[in-house]
Amino acid sequence: MTTNQQPQGRYNLFTALAMIVGIVIGSGIFFKADDVLKYTGGNIWLGVVVFTLAAFAIIFGSLAFAELAKRSDSHGGLIGYADEFISPHFSTVIGWFQTFLYFPTLCAIIAWVVGMFFTLLFGMQDASFELQIGIGLVWLVSLYALNIFSARLAGKFQVLSTIIKLIPLFVIGLLTFFKGDFSNFFTTPQLSNIEPVVGLAWLGAVGPIAFAFDGWVVSTSISGEIKNSKRNLPIALVVAPLLILVGYLIYFVGLSSYLGAEKVLELGNDSVGFAASQLFGETAGKALLAFVVISVMGTLNGLVLGFIRLPYSLALSGRIPFAKALSEVSPTYQIPLKSAALTFGLSLLWLFIHYITTKTEILGKMDISEISVVVSYMLYMVFYYTVFKMWRNGVIKNAFFGVIVPIFASLGSAFIFFGGMQNPMFLTVCIPVCLLVLGSAYFYSKNKVA
Numbered sequence: 471m472t473t474n475q476q477p478q479g480r481y482n483l484f485t486a487l488a489m490i491v492g493i494v495i496g497s498g499i500f501f502k503a504d505d506v507l508k509y510t511g512g513n514i515w516l517g518v519v520v521f522t523l524a525a526f527a528i529i530f531g532s533l534a535f536a537e538l539a540k541r542s543d544s545h546g547g548l549i550g551y552a553d554e555f556i557s558p559h560f561s562t563v564i565g566w567f568q569t570f571l572y573f574p575t576l577c578a579i580i581a582w583v584v585g586m587f588f589t590l591l592f593g594m595q596d597a598s599f600e601l602q603i604g605i606g607l608v609w610l611v612s613l614y615a616l617n618i619f620s621a622r623l624a625g626k627f628q629v630l631s632t633i634i635k636l637i638p639l640f641v642i643g644l645l646t647f648f649k650g651d652f653s654n655f656f657t658t659p660q661l662s663n664i665e666p667v668v669g670l671a672w673l674g675a676v677g678p679i680a681f682a683f684d685g686w687v688v689s690t691s692i693s694g695e696i697k698n699s700k701r702n703l704p705i706a707l708v709v710a711p712l713l714i715l716v717g718y719l720i721y722f723v724g725l726s727s728y729l730g731a732e733k734v735l736e737l738g739n740d741s742v743g744f745a746a747s748q749l750f751g752e753t754a755g756k757a758l759l760a761f762v763v764i765s766v767m768g769t770l771n772g773l774v775l776g777f778i779r780l781p782y783s784l785a786l787s788g789r790i791p792f793a794k795a796l797s798e799v800s801p802t803y804q805i806p807l808k809s810a811a812l813t814f815g816l817s818l819l820w821l822f823i824h825y826i827t828t829k830t831e832i833l834g835k836m837d838i839s840e841i842s843v844v845v846s847y848m849l850y851m852v853f854y855y856t857v858f859k860m861w862r863n864g865v866i867k868n869a870f871f872g873v874i875v876p877i878f879a880s881l882g883s884a885f886i887f888f889g890g891m892q893n894p895m896f897l898t899v900c901i902p903v904c905l906l907v908l909g910s911a912y913f914y915s916k917n918k919v920a
Contacts, residue, residue, distance in 0.1 A: 498682030527882020532707030566911030631768020643721030650727025676889025
């Protein structure tokens with residue numbers, strides 16, 4: 471006999487912690503450390519401050535979403551929560567945002583990062599940007615083929631990469647931390663390869679740091695499978711970001727103090743490979759860099775795995791054009807092939823946009839992924855306000871979770887958004903693009919969705 475009921479009580483607290491850490495820790499920390507130093511003018515202490523403030527926003531945001539997760543029968547993440555607690559129109563807006571901006575921009579950036587670290591692994595430090603994009607494209611195509619034709623193998627690769635991703639983060643982080651020079655920890659060095667920081671421009675580091683922390687909200691979709699979720703989920707959603715923050719700070723401070731801020735900025739994304747070689751020698755350093763490559767490959771695989779089903783989910787409730795075609799599931803591969811084809815096309819489009827924006831430097835220090843990551847925090851504020859309304863209506867009894875948590879979560883989101891605005895191109899380029907997608911989704915929903 472078959473049933474549609476979700477399994478209950480499958481995961482204990484430790485497993486839930488491991489899943490959240492595995493979801494969040496991916497590729498961002500390995501190629502965003504130099505970006506953080508660019509915004510802080512090489513000041514390591516300012517970087518630590520922004521890392522901590524970003525974690526603050528995530529912890530309270532996690533607690534707010536936990537309040538929704540504890541009261542929801544939905545296992546669809548943000549789209550499900552929006553549909554159940556807010557409105558079908560906002561659910562459509564969230565779905566379009568994730569389909570046309572969030573997932574494809576992340577896929578594009580991570581595909582390029584695969585190519586970048588792949589060339590570094592094989593000693594091609596002077597590899598062209600075009601070659602890196604090309605290698606990333608090959609891996610993106612391969613992953614789509616793998617997830618369509620052999621979903622089981624794709625799942626096994628995801629498990630392997632999740633285990634491997636923690637090795638370089640903590641091995642390199644801990645060793646460089648204990649071997650680093652902290653004499654300039656609180657000072658802003660005079661660097662020849664970066665402009666001095668003016669005013670609050672250092673808050674622009676929020677963008678790359680938010681990218682490195684991204685993925686935490688996905689963890690709320692497992693709430694129905696956690697044992698004693700009313701107790702364990704809030705604990706996991708607070709402890710996990712703290713564990714991730716500790717790991718990130720050890721890596722960031724260790725790498726920056728060991729190599730020096732100027733060297734990190736000079737090497738850019740090659741810093742992790744250079745540090746590994748300095749610590750262990752060329753051969754062992756290459757092995758650790760290989761772990762980084764596998765980690766990044768696994769991050770992209772996880773994104774593809776979730777992305778290919780997103781238009782299909784929207785199509786089932788008629789929330790996207792061509793819903794009938796997109797909701798078809800291949801009887802051979804048990805995959806919505808047209809939905810997968812749409813997501814592949816969107817990923818290619820944003821990979822091309824990433825190429826153009828990087829070559830022309832139109833976004834300055836920002837990349838396309840930071841657009842959707844930063845804007846997503848503004849959308850989260852609607853959920854935080856919903857938690858507050860639930861307290862006001864007596865659904866949530868505890869004032870800490872119903873008042874303090876959503877207020878602090880909203881302040882954290884506002885901080886991240888304000889940090890993103892420190893890049894002058896954010897308002898002139900990024901916001902109009904986001905408003906176009908979000909506005910189109912809302913008007914489509916008003917006319918087409920009941």
